Amino acid sequence: MEEVRLMKGNEAIAHAVIRYGADGYFGYPITPQSEVLETLAELRPWETTGMVVLQAESEVAAINMVYGGAATGKAVMTSSSSPGISLKQEGISYLAASELPALILNVMRGGPGLGTIQPSQADYFQATKGGGHGDYHLIVLAPATVQEMTDFVALGFDLAFKYRTPAMILADGVVGQMMEKVVLPPQRPRRTEEEVRAQCPWAACGRGDRAERNVVTSLELDSARMEVNNNRFQATYRAIEEAEVRYQEYFTDDAEYLIVAFGSVARICLKAIEDARAAGVKVGMIRPITLWPFPSKEIARLSAQVKGILTVELNAGQMIEDVRLAVEGRVPVRHFGRMGGIVPNPGEVADTLRREFDVEL
Amino acid sequence: MKPEDIIRPENKVYARPELLTDRDTHYCPGCSHGVVHRLVAELLAEMGLADKTIGIAPVGCAVFAYNYINVDWIEAAHGRAPALATAASRLNPDRMVFTYQGDGDLAAIGTAETIHACNRGENITIIFINNAIYGMTGGQMAPTTLLGMKTATTPYGRTAELNGYPLAITNLLAQLDGTCYVTRQAVHTPAAVRKAKGAIKKAFENTLGKRGTSVVEIVATCNSGWKLTPAQSNEWMAEHMFAKYPLGDLKNE
Amino acid sequence: MKEEIVIAGFGGQGVLSMGKILAYAGLMDDLEVTWMPSYGPEQRGGTANVTVIISDSPISSPVLDTFDTAVVLNQQSLDKFEPKVKPGGTLIYDPSGIHRLPGRTDIRIVPVDAMEAAIELKNSKTYNMILLGALLKCRPVVPIDAVLRGLKKTLPERHHHLIPLNEQALNKGMELVNA
Numbered sequence: 113m114e115e116v117r118l119m120k121g122n123e124a125i126a127h128a129v130i131r132y133g134a135d136g137y138f139g140y141p142i143t144p145q146s147e148v149l150e151t152l153a154e155l156r157p158w159e160t161t162g163m164v165v166l167q168a169e170s171e172v173a174a175i176n177m178v179y180g181g182a183a184t185g186k187a188v189m190t191s192s193s194s195p196g197i198s199l200k201q202e203g204i205s206y207l208a209a210s211e212l213p214a215l216i217l218n219v220m221r222g223g224p225g226l227g228t229i230q231p232s233q234a235d236y237f238q239a240t241k242g243g244g245h246g247d248y249h250l251i252v253l254a255p256a257t258v259q260e261m262t263d264f265v266a267l268g269f270d271l272a273f274k275y276r277t278p279a280m281i282l283a284d285g286v287v288g289q290m291m292e293k294v295v296l297p298p299q300r301p302r303r304t305e306e307e308v309r310a311q312c313p314w315a316a317c318g319r320g321d322r323a324e325r326n327v328v329t330s331l332e333l334d335s336a337r338m339e340v341n342n343n344r345f346q347a348t349y350r351a352i353e354e355a356e357v358r359y360q361e362y363f364t365d366d367a368e369y370l371i372v373a374f375g376s377v378a379r380i381c382l383k384a385i386e387d388a389r390a391a392g393v394k395v396g397m398i399r400p401i402t403l404w405p406f407p408s409k410e411i412a413r414l415s416a417q418v419k420g421i422l423t424v425e426l427n428a429g430q431m432i433e434d435v436r437l438a439v440e441g442r443v444p445v446r447h448f449g450r451m452g453g454i455v456p457n458p459g460e461v462a463d464t465l466r467r468e469f470d471v472e473l
Numbered sequence: 474m475k476p477e478d479i480i481r482p483e484n485k486v487y488a489r490p491e492l493l494t495d496r497d498t499h500y501c502p503g504c505s506h507g508v509v510h511r512l513v514a515e516l517l518a519e520m521g522l523a524d525k526t527i528g529i530a531p532v533g534c535a536v537f538a539y540n541y542i543n544v545d546w547i548e549a550a551h552g553r554a555p556a557l558a559t560a561a562s563r564l565n566p567d568r569m570v571f572t573y574q575g576d577g578d579l580a581a582i583g584t585a586e587t588i589h590a591c592n593r594g595e596n597i598t599i600i601f602i603n604n605a606i607y608g609m610t611g612g613q614m615a616p617t618t619l620l621g622m623k624t625a626t627t628p629y630g631r632t633a634e635l636n637g638y639p640l641a642i643t644n645l646l647a648q649l650d651g652t653c654y655v656t657r658q659a660v661h662t663p664a665a666v667r668k669a670k671g672a673i674k675k676a677f678e679n680t681l682g683k684r685g686t687s688v689v690e691i692v693a694t695c696n697s698g699w700k701l702t703p704a705q706s707n708e709w710m711a712e713h714m715f716a717k718y719p720l721g722d723l724k725n726e
Numbered sequence: 727m728k729e730e731i732v733i734a735g736f737g738g739q740g741v742l743s744m745g746k747i748l749a750y751a752g753l754m755d756d757l758e759v760t761w762m763p764s765y766g767p768e769q770r771g772g773t774a775n776v777t778v779i780i781s782d783s784p785i786s787s788p789v790l791d792t793f794d795t796a797v798v799l800n801q802q803s804l805d806k807f808e809p810k811v812k813p814g815g816t817l818i819y820d821p822s823g824i825h826r827l828p829g830r831t832d833i834r835i836v837p838v839d840a841m842e843a844a845i846e847l848k849n850s851k852t853y854n855m856i857l858l859g860a861l862l863k864c865r866p867v868v869p870i871d872a873v874l875r876g877l878k879k880t881l882p883e884r885h886h887h888l889i890p891l892n893e894q895a896l897n898k899g900m901e902l903v904n905a
Binding site: 203 | 556
Binding site: 116291 | 749750753758759760762763765785787788790791792
């Protein structure tokens with residue numbers, strides 16, 4: 113029988129990464145995600161699965177440990193919150209450029225700068241448009257529940273290894289800090305040395321009996337060859353866009369108005385939608401689960417059906433740019449957001465629907 | 474006696490080490506990197522480590538070290554080699570993991586990673602080339618640049634008032650509980666080369682024996698950056714660098 | 727059934743852990759639960775609050791603007807949450823530390839002198855369990871038995887001897903609520 117547990121999103125991440133059979137976690141404390149490292153330390157996976165857990169001297173060191181570990185073919189992750197993720201951007205760019213799989217968790221807090229420790233979604237641009245220097249993307253997964261926090265660990269790692277690209281779980285302080293029911297996956301064994309070598313023939317893990325040595329590098333001073341590399345990265349991104357878009361629709365069948373929201377905000381909107389429907393207003397929602405690749409086609413399809421679209425985000429309006437690109441001006445697209453760590457309540461969402469679309473709620 | 478009578482296998486005293494790739498290096502003639510690369514390649518072959526070694530390359534002149542020594546390599550971001558090595562070693566504990574870093578990489582931008590990897594006693598070898606200048610970017614001041622030394626960014630000579638003091642970081646590393654072997658060597662004479670090789674060998678043995686972090690500093694020349702001939706560079710190094718960076722073991726446990 | 731509850735007071739009064747015990751009891755009773763804390767430095771000494779939702783169907787928003795039930799343990803929390811109780815809802819407060827009494831007439835207002843009762847039980851740590859007993863008397867969303875099973879499951883074995891005291895505190899809290 114599956115075991116139902118009650119835990120915080122951050123704690124669930126720690127359990128899930130061990131159970132995935134990951135090889136290493138490297139992190140640095142920062143609110144509101146320190147429970148990830150704390151829970152891993154409490155669980156001591158090095159005594160059971162052999163997973164390495166290390167508190168690094170900085171976020172910079174942690175992401176470079178991830179880079180070093182990933183380059184040897186290991187399944188490794190790090191986690192942080194917004195300011196720490198900014199520090200990791202250099203390393204993330206190197207991971208993308210070296211075509212290395214890795215998992216990065218960002219439990220977003222309000223910025224810019226040191227900002228606040230309260231929930232935010234203000235790192236949407238940073239996560240979905242690359243984040244560091246150069247042309248690259250991360251696969252970005254946005255969990256709305258503690259169960260999704262758990263499940264996206266395995267999904268993130270699997271996609272990262274499938275496409276040899278780093279994946280990010282873009283959560284916020286609400287999902288990180290809240291507790292709810294979760295079913296943990298069964299424990300998977302860590303891959304053996306032979307399995308790592310078979311899965312990652314490119315890994316620089318010591319030549320062993322490989323005929324040729326491996327070098328993991330992002331450096332290519334010959335511009336012609338660097339462009340070839342870039343074209344290869346872009347081909348991967350096109351393949352990901354083709355195959356890996358994930359989203360969830362709510363009440364869209366008969367929707368006259370559409371909300372687009374991700375993460376915890378989608379749940380707040382869902383409550384507003386329940387109230388709106390009770391009042392006879394047909395509001396639906398699409399919740400992007402992958403923020404990159406973005407469900408543009410699906411939003412375009414729904415835009416042909418509705419009178420107006422509202423994006424609700426914990427920021428000044430970031431995802432709305434992708435929604436507008438998808439909608440191509442067919443219907444009005446409005447934004448409602450709170451910033452600085454303020455989480456709107458369902459009533460504010462209902463007020464916005466009333467104000468922007470002149471509906472009676 | 475004709476040349477063919479001399480060029481015979483039994484007279485051969487010198488050859489390219491098997492682990493040096495057949496590739497011209499980008500190093501300037503007279504640069505110390507070539508000698509140290511050779512020592513590393515010789516030792517990895519002699520110690521039977523070719524198949525279990527992971528080298529971590531820096532940013533700086535040695536950025537292309539992976540082109541020359543024929544083992545698995547990972548190219549790090551500037552200064553981060555010890556962080557990469559930490560993970561590579563912990564996740565692959567039976568491998569021989571070493572970093573190869575210059576003074577800017579190890580003692581400026583990567584100071585935190587260097588000190589903390591050493592302080593944790595990671596089972597790695599750090600080979601540190603200290604030539605007191607940034608070579609790759611065109612001869613700017615390094616943290617180890619001597620007072621009075623002219624570089625592209627200290628055109629009138631380094632002053633303590635403007636630039637602070639030369640950093641003998643190896644002395645700092647010797648104070649840390651995690652290091653087991655910290656030594657300062659040079660490769661400007663045949664005798665020094667032999668001693669340096671012995672030092673790197675001891676460091677690699679420590680890494681295999683999981684004894685903690687070993688640091689081998691090589692006080693080195695950069696004749697291009699110093700704007701001297703190779704021979705003059707060796708003399709200048711012995712005369713000026715060794716006063717601030719004296720050769721010998723700082724820690725040997 | 728869906729009960730939307732906020733518990734608010736000073737950090738250190740056991741606000742978050744009371745919410746956690748309640749959420750765990752919901753879990754033991756096979757209900758859907760969410761527990762959403764205010765988090766951060768204010769958890770020690772400043773005001774802390776936690777939203778607990780217990781429902782027999784999936785829960786959408788863990789963040790709410792109005793509540794079925796509020797348990798408030800200091801003046802700031804009373805001022806903040808009294809207006810947010812839904813008409814017909816319940817407001818439970820501890821009169822110690824309250825100088826302005828709640829004034830609404832469209833909700834049930836229940837004073838519970840938990841501080842006094844904890845002193846009687848000679849254990850200040852029973853404070854939040856007394857309040858939880860009172861809450862469950864007013865709003866029986868989970869049975870006391872589920873709370874005790876939850877405690878048994880979450881408390882380390884070495885603290886299991888405290889379960890009878892907790893049961894005593896829960897019962898005490900129930901007694902303090904006038905039917």
